Each structure stands twice: as structure tokens, then as C-alpha cells.
Amino acid sequence: MTSIQPSRAEYLKRYEPDDEGLRFQPLTYQGNFKDLEPVPDGILGDRMMRARMKTKVMEKVSREDVLKDEFTIDELNDLNNYLAWNIWDVLVMRATEGVSGMIPRQEYEILAFMQQFFRYPEFMRLITDTVGREGVLEIGASARKEIGTKINCVHDWCLGAVAFGMGRCGLLALEVIRPDDYVEESNIILKFMQRVLWGKRQDGYILNSQDRYRCQILDPDLIDRLVQQVVDFEEGSEDHQRFTAFNAAAELLAFFDHYDCRLGLGDTGPYPLPDGRLLLVRDLFVNEEIYHWSDVCEGLPYCYTLAVVIDPERIGLKEIRVNDISTTFTVPKNYIPAITGGAVFVREKWNTPMGEVYPLKLDELGPHMEKIRSATVKMYDKTSRMSRRVLCTNGIYSYYIDMILPHLRAAGLYEEVCRKYDFWEIDQRVSNYYYEITRRNFVQVTVPQKIFSGEGYLPFPDDADLRKSKYAWL
Incomplete structure (x- = not known):
């Protein structure tokens, strides 16, 4: 048996208010803050990102805050900037998982991101209309009393960070939407994410990174x-x-x-x-x-x-x-x-x-x-034995279906969205993008560069209309 000499653990220091945490990797993040110093990972990175915000949307928020109809443009941009850093923070820790020799993961991921951005707002609005805003909080809170549930932090985080953050980033990089498009839909996605995560944590935060990477949710x-x-x-x-x-x-x-x-x-x-x-x-x-x-x-x-x-x-x-x-x-x-x-x-x-x-x-x-x-x-x-197209389609399902599936099930709506809303169908635009994403090194170079650097998460213009969708494909 291998013998390990005990040494004094120091992890409790990380929970002291003034502690900046350790650096788990040497890379830094720039994002939309070109004139400011780069941001590291971890506890210090979270502190720096929140200090740069115009609003308090990523501080502890109340039940009344999460039950509000929508975010302001400034709040949307603060969420956009924080999620962009947060995505970088988790991705750089597991970057070696980014390429598979068998499954075309990079290809299916970007297609799934776009599919989610286009389709999730309708489903999220339906869930909210069915169970009410408080009901969405209760869906999140159900995870406090269960094990073996997919109403968990990765699925709930993905509802916003992936569907909004990476989905919008991919469409902007492909130059098929503009920064002032789909403002209303973005609000729906981020509100739903906020409510589910707030209901789960019950401490005013929505993300583990805000609480020094603790997810102590079980009763x-x-x-x-x-x-x-x-x-x-x-x-x-x-x-x-x-x-x-x-x-x-x-x-x-x-x-x-x-x-x-x-x-x-x-x-x-x-x-x-x-x-x-x-x-x-x-x-x-x-x-x-x-x-x-x-x-x-x-x-x-x-x-x-x-x-x-x-x-x-x-x-x-x-x-x-x-x-x-x-x-x-x-x-x-x-x-x-x-x-x-x-x-x-x-x-x-x-x-x-x-x-x-x-x-x-x-x-x-x-x-x-x-x-x-x-x-x-x-x-x-x-x-x-599967073809590349089948692998990509299955991969899209693994993201697009699975990330919102537990919330649809909790609301009793899964069968309805399959029957009335063609849940398992791929949006025609996304299906067409299958042929676009491998051209000009888009999926291999452009997408990773936009996501990892943070420069692809363009802010909403200050004069953007909160009701704005996308009204024409020109």
C-alpha cells in the first residue's frame, strides 16, 4: 500500500473574504475589455469581472429581482461579459477534451449552440407560461432534494452560457446575425437560466464561480x-x-x-x-x-x-x-x-x-x-459505424435535447413540445450551416478563437430595443 505523509491542508483559506484563490492554469482572458488588464481564472477572475460591471446583476440578487420580466440592456451586457469569462474559465480547464478521434465534437457543438439559440426561447416561454415564474424557481429547487437528477448545475448553466453565450457567439462569428438582433429572445433565455439557478442555490447567487466554486445545494x-x-x-x-x-x-x-x-x-x-x-x-x-x-x-x-x-x-x-x-x-x-x-x-x-x-x-x-x-x-x-452526418446529428441531439429535457419533463411538457413544436427537428438554417462550418477553417480556427479569447461575445448596442428580434434575412 502506498503511504502518503499527511500535510497541512490550506483549502479553507480559499473561503476567506480577501483570499484571491490559486491559479489553476497560466492563461488569461481579455474579452471585451481591450483597454484593461487581462483576467485570470478562479476566485480572482470572478472578483475582477464583477468589479467591471455597470449593474449588480451578478451580485446576490433577491427573489423579487429574478421574478422581474426582463433584464435591462446594461444587465444583458454584464451577463454577456461574465458568462464569456466563465465559459473560458471552465473550457481552459478541460481543453484536451475538445477533439475526439471518433465523434466530430467541434462540428456538432457549434451547430447545437445555434440550434439552441434559435429554438429554446419558445420552449422557455412555454414552460414559464405553464408553471409560472415561481414554478420555474421550484424546478430549480427540486434539485436540493434529489440525487440522479439532470436538473443540475451543468444543465442549468448550459441553458444560458451555451444556448445564449456560445449560440449567439457562433452566429455572430458566422455573420448571420448582428449584435442588435434577437434581444428579446436573449432576455428570455437568460431570465430562465437565472430563475432555475437561483431556485437551486437559494443563496442569491446563480453560479458556483460566484461562491468560490462551491455547489453545496443538497438539503x-x-x-x-x-x-x-x-x-x-x-x-x-x-x-x-x-x-x-x-x-x-x-x-x-x-x-x-x-x-x-x-x-x-x-x-x-x-x-x-x-x-x-x-x-x-x-x-x-x-x-x-x-x-x-x-x-x-x-x-x-x-x-x-x-x-x-x-x-x-x-x-x-x-x-x-x-x-x-x-x-x-x-x-x-x-x-x-x-x-x-x-x-x-x-x-x-x-x-x-x-x-x-x-x-x-x-x-x-x-x-x-x-x-x-x-x-x-x-x-x-x-x-x-456511423457516418459523419449521423454523428453530427446525434451530437446536436445530445446538447440541444438534453440541456432542456429535464426542465421540460419537470413541467410536464415534453410530449407536448414533441407533438406540437417539432422538438426533435433541426432548424433549416442550422441544417444548412452544416455545410458552412467546415469552410475557411470556421469550426477549426474561427470558432475556438472567438470563444476562447472572448472577442466573439459582442455586446448589445446601448440603444438596442429590448423588443428587437430579427425581422429580415437580407
Whole structure:
């Protein structure tokens, strides 16, 4: 067994009001602030971005604030600038995931962004009209009492950061819209995102980055229920090996089932435990049956939830972040040796009542591992035989369908939007862009440069009309 000498953990310093956090990477962000110094990642970056705002839209906001009809132009621009930095902040931490040898991820992503920007406003307005503004807050709040739910921070963040931020950025870069187009639709998207996230957090913030990268949303009684099932173990022990191997295998399949993206994974936490350790709660969605390619996952549950207990002293933890795409990063980078306890829970279907979610003993994971590995091999074989166009279409679905699917389900509207609003159809403009995005290195060079630098997130003009849509294609 590998022995690790305990060292003093310093991560609690990151929660002190004046602490600026650590730098997880050396790159900096410029965005729309050409005359100001570049912005780093992390806690300091969040502080600098909020200091540059004209409004208080990214400070703690009240229920009355989020129930207002719309944002002002200044608020829209403050949100646009902050989300552009926030997107950069999460993307640079996982940039190596940007290209797949099998799935044309860059291509399907930009098409999905555009599809979402065009289509989500109608669905979001329908949800709001159906359940009311307070009802949208309650959809977000439902995540506080559940595990194995996709009403989580990555999906809710994507409703705005992806559908508005990257969708609008891509269309501006392709030069098919102007900065003063779709103002009303942008407002609908960002209001919906704000309400869902505010309802989830209940502390006035909407993003984890505003709260020093904490996503401590689960109710205490649910945390207690999870912790009661945790088995303690030592690094290198049989239980440690079982638990970490299961985590890796289930995470790979969840990633693959969602077309090489993180919609199949979701962390919350860190939750401090009485003994000084930290709890992460990790959802791994290994069988999203709504996708036709998930037939290879037959026999697996909808979601495995892992309670991951970390001893910060074992690695001398300096900082821990649960960022806005539900992913945990630490300094030092490898926290696997610090995992000293765990538990596994099963949610069979997306709507299985929480009272029917059950735990698995660590020595019962073997048959589940076999099914996970078999499904992963079958998924690889199935995917390898698909054409590029089919892969792109499936990838669009994995983003466009999945990011708003849990909210439609919660509002009881999924069947209606399929029947009345052609939910699964691709907008004709987006279908045509399939042929445009590979020309002149648009998807390979232009899009990443616009997104990573932040220069593609053009502000709304000061005199833009809040009612403005796009009235002509000229």
C-alpha cells in the first residue's frame, strides 16, 4: 500500500473574504475589455469581472429581482461579459477534451449552440407560461432534494452560457446575425437560466464561480442519508480499488453515452463533514434512454450516484473547485489517493421516486461493472459505424435535447413540445450551416478563437430595443 505523509491542508483559506484563490492554469482572458488588464481564472477572475460591471446583476440578487420580466440592456451586457469569462474559465480547464478521434465534437457543438439559440426561447416561454415564474424557481429547487437528477448545475448553466453565450457567439462569428438582433429572445433565455439557478442555490447567487466554486445545494437530511451508507477504506485496499475502478468505468460510459460531453456527469459539493473530511456527490448518467443509441445500455439503470469522501490532509489540499460544468478540480491535481470512503446509489429511471433509490454494497459492484464495460464496447462499435452526418446529428441531439429535457419533463411538457413544436427537428438554417462550418477553417480556427479569447461575445448596442428580434434575412 502506498503511504502518503499527511500535510497541512490550506483549502479553507480559499473561503476567506480577501483570499484571491490559486491559479489553476497560466492563461488569461481579455474579452471585451481591450483597454484593461487581462483576467485570470478562479476566485480572482470572478472578483475582477464583477468589479467591471455597470449593474449588480451578478451580485446576490433577491427573489423579487429574478421574478422581474426582463433584464435591462446594461444587465444583458454584464451577463454577456461574465458568462464569456466563465465559459473560458471552465473550457481552459478541460481543453484536451475538445477533439475526439471518433465523434466530430467541434462540428456538432457549434451547430447545437445555434440550434439552441434559435429554438429554446419558445420552449422557455412555454414552460414559464405553464408553471409560472415561481414554478420555474421550484424546478430549480427540486434539485436540493434529489440525487440522479439532470436538473443540475451543468444543465442549468448550459441553458444560458451555451444556448445564449456560445449560440449567439457562433452566429455572430458566422455573420448571420448582428449584435442588435434577437434581444428579446436573449432576455428570455437568460431570465430562465437565472430563475432555475437561483431556485437551486437559494443563496442569491446563480453560479458556483460566484461562491468560490462551491455547489453545496443538497438539503442536510439528504446528505445525512447518503453519509450513512458510506464505507471507510484505506488507499490500496480492496474497497478503494473497487470504488475508484467503478467510478472510472461508469464515468467513461456516461461520457460516451452523451457523445463525448459532460452532460452525463454531475458533481455537487464539497460538503464539509464533522470529522474534517469532504463529501462530493457525483451523478453518473449511464443510460439516457431517450437516445436511440442508448439501446446498447439496456439493463443498466438511468444513473449511479457516488458519495465520494476525501480527506484533505492526505494530499495537503490547497484548493478545491466544483465548477459550473459540474466538474471537480483540485490542487494538487490528483485527489484519488485522498478518497477514504464511498458509497454507490442506484436510480433506475429518471422519474424513480427518491424513496426507491437504493444503495449498492461495494462487494456487489462486480455484475454492474460487467454490464458497464459491455455497454461501453457496444457503444464504441455502434458509433464507429456511423457516418459523419449521423454523428453530427446525434451530437446536436445530445446538447440541444438534453440541456432542456429535464426542465421540460419537470413541467410536464415534453410530449407536448414533441407533438406540437417539432422538438426533435433541426432548424433549416442550422441544417444548412452544416455545410458552412467546415469552410475557411470556421469550426477549426474561427470558432475556438472567438470563444476562447472572448472577442466573439459582442455586446448589445446601448440603444438596442429590448423588443428587437430579427425581422429580415437580407
